[in-house]
Amino acid sequence: MATTTGHTVKAFDEDLSELRGLVSEMGGRAEAAITDALAALQHRDLDGAARVVEGDRKIDELEAEIERRVVRLIALRAPMADDLRDVLAALKIAAVVERMGDYAKNIAKRVPVLQDARGMEPMSVLPSMGRVVAGMVRDVLDAFVTRDAEAAIAVIERDREVDDFYNSLFRTLLTYMMENSHNITASTHLMFIAKNLERIGDHATNVAEMVYFAATGKTMAERTKGEDPLAGDAQ
8 A cells, every 4th residue: 555655646746747847838938938029029020029929829738738737637646735736836827827928929919010119218128127027937937846935935026126117118108109299109019018018027926926825835915016007907
């Protein structure tokens, strides 16, 4: 009986490790999509933008595979307590990462309509915001794989920097639109790109909260968000 139990535990650990690996791969692809979408925007790279849009298909496929594995794992292994938290965290995180991929795809889709938006100062700020956001995605997925609650907390603390970027860009773009009506279309698209990045940052903090719960069994205290100029915008 002991041998059977030992085999079962080992098999579950292997299944969970594979599940974490798939979530990590998903996160890596989402991180790359964010970086590549902004690079395509910066360099007016239509082909690069198209690759980001096409690459989102793989992120969707990985989410579906994670869902299948979670259902199979719960049905066959009946995990409990810490193990169940890990499995359910993987399922929830996969859904959030899929949304991150969608936001990166949305950024890439705006590249063709911003071909003529040259010389706008906010264009040079977006890559910096994107690097912070992509770093949050990378670090929070690493925290999930290693079950590192402290690393998850560190990711949440960086969300304030993303909010500051967003609020600053919003005010700058609003000024551009007020000063010259010809800037309205491009500024509106850039505003939506900044909002997409801000939402990815929010999703990264949501994942961090899931990682913290999975690792500790405790729920984090509710965090306060920075003021959003688009307070009525759907979350």
